Amino acid sequence: MLDFNHMKKLPALCFVISIIFSTALSAQGWYPYKDDPVLTDRQKAELDAAMPARASVAPAKKRRVLVFSRTSDFRHYQGIVVAKYVIEKTGAQTGAWETVVSDDLANFEPAALRRFDCVVMNNTTGRPFAEPQPELKKMPAEKQAEILARDARLRENLLAYVREGGAVFGIHAGGDTYRNRNAGEYFAGYVDMIGGNFVGHPWTARETSVVVVEDPVSPVTRGLWPAGEFTARNEMYMFGDAFDRNKLRVLMALDLARCAPRPNARADGDCALVWIKNYGKGRVAYSAFGHDIALYLMPEIQELHTRLLQFACGDLAADTTSIPKPKPPARPAFITDEKPFFPAPTEAQICALENCDYGPADKDAIDTLVFATYGHNGDAAFCAAMEDFLLRELESGRGTSRYRTLLAHLVEAVGVQKQAERLGALAKAEKDEAVRSHLAEAAAHWKRVPSGKDKDRAIPSAMPDNARELGNVIGWLAANVWAPLPGWLTFDALDDTMKPRLAYALAERNEDIGSVKKLAPKTPELALAIGYAVWKRGGAAGDLSRLLSFAPLLDKKQAAQMAVYLASSAVPGRADLYAAALGAGNPDEAALAGAALALMDLSDFSKKFLAGYDNAPADEKRAMLKVCESLADDTVFAELMRRLPGEKDAALRGAMQRALTRISQALFTAPMFNATTAAYEKSDAAIRAFCLRFAVLQGDADAVRFCQRAFDDGLRSDAIRTLGGWKNQTAFDALLAMAKASADGRDKMLAQVSLANVMSRAGVRADVLEYVLKNAVRPEEKDVALKAAADFPDKKIADWLAANGYDKQAETVRENLKKKKK
Numbered sequence: 001m002l003d004f005n006h007m008k009k010l011p012a013l014c015f016v017i018s019i020i021f022s023t024a025l026s027a028q029g030w031y032p033y034k035d036d037p038v039l040t041d042r043q044k045a046e047l048d049a050a051m052p053a054r055a056s057v058a059p060a061k062k063r064r065v066l067v068f069s070r071t072s073d074f075r076h077y078q079g080i081v082v083a084k085y086v087i088e089k090t091g092a093q094t095g096a097w098e099t100v101v102s103d104d105l106a107n108f109e110p111a112a113l114r115r116f117d118c119v120v121m122n123n124t125t126g127r128p129f130a131e132p133q134p135e136l137k138k139m140p141a142e143k144q145a146e147i148l149a150r151d152a153r154l155r156e157n158l159l160a161y162v163r164e165g166g167a168v169f170g171i172h173a174g175g176d177t178y179r180n181r182n183a184g185e186y187f188a189g190y191v192d193m194i195g196g197n198f199v200g201h202p203w204t205a206r207e208t209s210v211v212v213v214e215d216p217v218s219p220v221t222r223g224l225w226p227a228g229e230f231t232a233r234n235e236m237y238m239f240g241d242a243f244d245r246n247k248l249r250v251l252m253a254l255d256l257a258r259c260a261p262r263p264n265a266r267a268d269g270d271c272a273l274v275w276i277k278n279y280g281k282g283r284v285a286y287s288a289f290g291h292d293i294a295l296y297l298m299p300e301i302q303e304l305h306t307r308l309l310q311f312a313c314g315d316l317a318a319d320t321t322s323i324p325k326p327k328p329p330a331r332p333a334f335i336t337d338e339k340p341f342f343p344a345p346t347e348a349q350i351c352a353l354e355n356c357d358y359g360p361a362d363k364d365a366i367d368t369l370v371f372a373t374y375g376h377n378g379d380a381a382f383c384a385a386m387e388d389f390l391l392r393e394l395e396s397g398r399g400t401s402r403y404r405t406l407l408a409h410l411v412e413a414v415g416v417q418k419q420a421e422r423l424g425a426l427a428k429a430e431k432d433e434a435v436r437s438h439l440a441e442a443a444a445h446w447k448r449v450p451s452g453k454d455k456d457r458a459i460p461s462a463m464p465d466n467a468r469e470l471g472n473v474i475g476w477l478a479a480n481v482w483a484p485l486p487g488w489l490t491f492d493a494l495d496d497t498m499k500p501r502l503a504y505a506l507a508e509r510n511e512d513i514g515s516v517k518k519l520a521p522k523t524p525e526l527a528l529a530i531g532y533a534v535w536k537r538g539g540a541a542g543d544l545s546r547l548l549s550f551a552p553l554l555d556k557k558q559a560a561q562m563a564v565y566l567a568s569s570a571v572p573g574r575a576d577l578y579a580a581a582l583g584a585g586n587p588d589e590a591a592l593a594g595a596a597l598a599l600m601d602l603s604d605f606s607k608k609f610l611a612g613y614d615n616a617p618a619d620e621k622r623a624m625l626k627v628c629e630s631l632a633d634d635t636v637f638a639e640l641m642r643r644l645p646g647e648k649d650a651a652l653r654g655a656m657q658r659a660l661t662r663i664s665q666a667l668f669t670a671p672m673f674n675a676t677t678a679a680y681e682k683s684d685a686a687i688r689a690f691c692l693r694f695a696v697l698q699g700d701a702d703a704v705r706f707c708q709r710a711f712d713d714g715l716r717s718d719a720i721r722t723l724g725g726w727k728n729q730t731a732f733d734a735l736l737a738m739a740k741a742s743a744d745g746r747d748k749m750l751a752q753v754s755l756a757n758v759m760s761r762a763g764v765r766a767d768v769l770e771y772v773l774k775n776a777v778r779p780e781e782k783d784v785a786l787k788a789a790a791d792f793p794d795k796k797i798a799d800w801l802a803a804n805g806y807d808k809q810a811e812t813v814r815e816n817l818k819k820k821k822k
Contacts, residue, residue: 031134033071035791036081038761040725042693043293047086050299055096056219056307056316063097063117063313070103072133073126076173078292083122083171086296090306097313105129108154110161118167118312119158121174121194123290128177129154159193163280167312170194171305172290175237188242193279195248195286196239196272202262203236203254208599210258210560211273214326215251219318220276220285220307224300227556229255235291238271245270248277248284249320258560270325274304276311278320285312294665344382345372347389353406354399366406373413383414391419394426394435401432408435463488471501478505491515496522500529507533517543524553528561535565541577544569548581551588563595575600579612582623590623597627610639621652628659637663638675641691645682657690668697677706689718696725704734711738716747724754729762736771749777756784763792766800773804793817 039047067087069080088099097117106112108129113119121128130136130151136144155178162168170177176198178187191197203209212229213221236254252274256265265271273288285308295301310316350369376382390411394404408430411423427439459477464470477483491499503516503526513533521527527550534543547566554562566578581593613624628636640660647653664672673694680691692710695703704723711719711734720738723731735758739751755772759765764785772785786809789797793816801810 031132033075033132034077035761036077037727038757039081039085040696041721042725043082044085046297047082047293047302048089050297050302051086051090052094052299052303052306055094056303056310059096059310059313059315063315064115065091065097065099065118065120065309065313066107066116067099067101067120067122068103068107068124068128069101069122070105070128071123071125071173072128072130072136073176073179074173075125076123076291079172079290080123082293082296083120083290086302086305087120087122087309090302094306096306096310096315105150105154108157110157113157113161113166116166117314118169118309119161120309121168121170121177123171123173124177125173126177126179127151127155155187155190159189162193162282162284165281167283167314168193168279168285169309169312170284170286172235172237172288173198175239175286175288191242193284195275195277195284196243197241199238199240200264201235201237202264203259204234208233209236209260210255210557211252212255212326213251214253215249215323218249218251218276219316220311221251221274221304224304229557230298230300231560232295234289234295236271237273237288238266243270243272245272245275245325246322248275249318249322250275250325253325255557258557258564274308276308276318276320283312283314283320285309343372344376344379345369345386350389350393350407350410354403356400356402356406369406370409370413373410386414387411387419390414391422391426394439401435404432404435408439411439459483459486461486463493467497470498474498474501474505478508481509485509485511491519496526500525503529503533507536510537513537517546521550521553524550524555524558527553528558528565531562531565535568539569539571541571541573544571544574544577548578548589548592551586551592554592559592559595563592563599566592566596567599579624582620582627594623594627610636613643618649618652622655625652625655625659629662633663634667634669634672637672641672641675641679644679644690645684645687653687664694664697668694670698673698673703680706680710685715688713689715692718692722695722699726699728699730701730704730707731708734708737716742716744717750720747720750720754724750724757726758727761729758729765731758732765732768736768739771739775745777752776752778752781756781756788759788760784760791764789764794764797766796769797770800770804773806789813790816793820 065087067084069084084101088101091097091099100107100116107116126132127148128151130147131139136147139147158168168174175194175196177194178190179198208231210229210231213225215221216225216228236259250272252272254271254273256269256271275286277284287305287308289295289301289305307316311318353366353369356366373386390407393399393407394411399407423439427436430436430439460473464473474489477485477489489502491502494502499519500523503513503519506513506516516530516533517539519526519530521530527547530550531547534547544566547562550562551559566574571577575597578593578597582590582597584590610624610628613621616624625640628640637660640656640663644653644656644660647656676691676694680688683691688710692707692715695706698706704726707719707723710722716738720735723735723738732755735751735755739748739755742748742751752772752775755768756776759768759772769785769789773782776782776785786806789801789809790812793813795814795817798810798813798817801807801813
């Protein structure tokens with residue numbers, strides 16, 4: 001049976017099923033908008049630490065940049081505020097540009113645009129010069145027409161500005177602008193200017209993706225990643241049919257061979273992430289990075305964005321001529337990367353979802369069924385039986401619309417086997433568009449893909465002397481499993497260039513791979529072929545140990561691919577085997593084992609894994625902590641937090657703190673908070689201050705009491721600063737008490753700043769507003785408090801303001817309250 005609960009933690013299968021059902025889910029969850037978050041002092045400090053100290057080149061003249069972040073579709077809250085902060089502060093401290101952060105549409109009139117050297121499309125989505133579709137639909141027809149006309153006019157102004165010598169720098173969803181998510185359409189003018197049409201993000205922050213630098217000699221990328229690549233856990237964009245690398249210069253892209261396999265990935269594997277281009281007389285730069293704060297914490301990413309912006313402004317000269325996509329390492333074309341992480345689904349498991357709806361309750365079960373089906377669509381017997389069952393279910397008319405959509409998607413997943421006419425009739429008669437589109441795509445795919453059998457081909461009676469012909473024969477045999485293998489085709493008869501091909505072929509044909517496992521590879525190509533065969537056909541612990549022993553043959557890219565095979569193996573106890581390799585004294589094998597562990601779901605393994613930590617040497621501890629960074633698991637967090645107070649080695653303490661911080665960025669639970677407060681009791685002042693940082697992630701009354709305890713223990717500034725990151729009003733009483741109790745002027749001012757920050761996020765309370773307006777040391781906090789009063793209008797607040805001489809502000813609050821009621 002499929003384990004639906006266990007599925008939640010599989011990092012290699014985190015592709016969100018909402019992409020599959022985007023039409024149904026797109027209208028839920030993203031609107032109405034919330035307020036943009038406010039960066040905490042800690043976040044600012046981390047961003048500052050990664051910020052370039054100087055410009056990549058001296059600007060030819062004073063530059064002015066407009067950062068525009070208006071959206072009418074999904075809003076990337078954190079990505080937007082981080083980009084605003086980074087661009088503005090980088091420009092100020094390097095002198096590379098002056099920043100205007102504004103969503104004022106008046107800036108897109110022709111005369112106003114000419115005042116800027118570059119417009120940054122900062123995570124803009126939908127029609128950024130219009131209004132969100134749910135809001136637009138509520139308006140009278142004439143008002144809708146007026147707004148859409150405004151949008152079209154300002155959009156054309158932007159395109160004309162770039163054509164005539166201006167510039168655009170698109171960040172992340174700047175490439176997901178002017179796309180109709182429901183219809184799959186896009187406005188060609190903007191897409192042609194920016195360089196591509198966003199179609200999805202199959203890779204997310206819950207798995208590791210490999211990013212390669214395709215143009216390492218460009219001044220935009222030169223020297224940033226000496227290895228020519230890096231790995232990241234972040235939302236990775238993919239672009240559709242309008243992307244044409246002949247019209248731009250790709251600088252960075254995904255290496256799909258080493259990313260989690262996705263059934264909807266581009267067939268040509270061309271997933272560009274960063275590029276530069278010309279548009280008329282102007283310049284365009286685009287970076288798909290910038291979904292949230294994570295990648296901005298890398299100095300290389302901030303430097304990359306600085307260079308892209310300086311290119312767009314015209315200060316950093318860079319060639320925009322198109323370059324071809326680098327060829328991937330040679331391997332037979334018939335090898336696929338799909339990996340069946342789940343057992344084959346059963347008819348009963350599918351039928352159990354007959355009454356499923358569009359809410360979240362059935363999401364995990366649906367996710368698992370889709371991935372399990374894709375994972376087994378190479379099994380002809382499974383596909384034939386499943387096709388017949390799915391078509392019968394669809395013909396019966398049973399189930400909800402969501403269930404029928406799922407059935408149709410599973411038909412697409414198994415591919416058309418023998419019943420194309422039956423499928424075509426169903427597609428033609430279907431009334432539900434979501435169901436019909438999946439059925440039509442399955443039928444269209446069947447027409448495009450010819451049968452793999454070619455019975456007219458004759459197998460030579462002796463091994464061909466020509467290497468190319470021999471390779472073609474082996475490839476053909478791999479694709480046509482019905483054909484018998486000739487007696488002359490043995491490993492002993494082949495040289496080192498052909499042995500990997502035969503190993504791949506035997507695995508693809510589901511032949512016995514005993515002879516493959518016995519090979520002693522001298523080349524990385526053969527080592528990887530053996531790894532593929534062991535993953536594809538299965539093996540034992542001894543086989544995995546042999547794969548680890550091949551580590552010295554592999555370069556960084558090849559080791560990453562071998563790690564996928566090791567992580568995806570079904571051998572029981574493989575995590576123990578890899579953990580043992582971390583401390584076995586062989587650095588190459590330890591690195592490969594660590595890479596495999598980082599790709600695995602280790603939730604059940606974590607306690608056992610860390611049990612040996614205390615007696616391990618320092619090198620092994622560092623390796624174990626590095627693995628822990630990838631484990632989004634509260635048990636791992638609790639085990640590390642328990643050990644933190646007693647860790648005396650400064651380097652290991654720092655590594656442990658990094659691991660704890662990384663885990664908390666993925667999740668934070670009540671047991672994690674309890675572990676944090678327990679560690680606080682046993683720690684010195686430095687570790688106590690570190691523990692205090694996690695209180696804001698809990699954000700409730702218990703966390704406030706934790707901060708109050710720290711304040712009483714002498715961590716006054718740390719406690720005040722932590723409470724300043726709160727997103728609700730539970731922090732008000734504690735901060736008021738701290739402000740009034742602080743004799744130190746700095747702490748008093750810090751408490752006032754924190755009160756103002758919380759008001760800007762969580763709204764205003766009358767006693768807090770009164771205290772800040774009457775006692776704030778700086779006028780800035782008073783301004784923030786008054787703005788918060790206007791942003792969160794309340795009658796009692798308006799009355800208090802009027803009674804205390806703030807008549808103008810009181811009137812603003814009342815006007816906003818009227819608008820809110822409407």
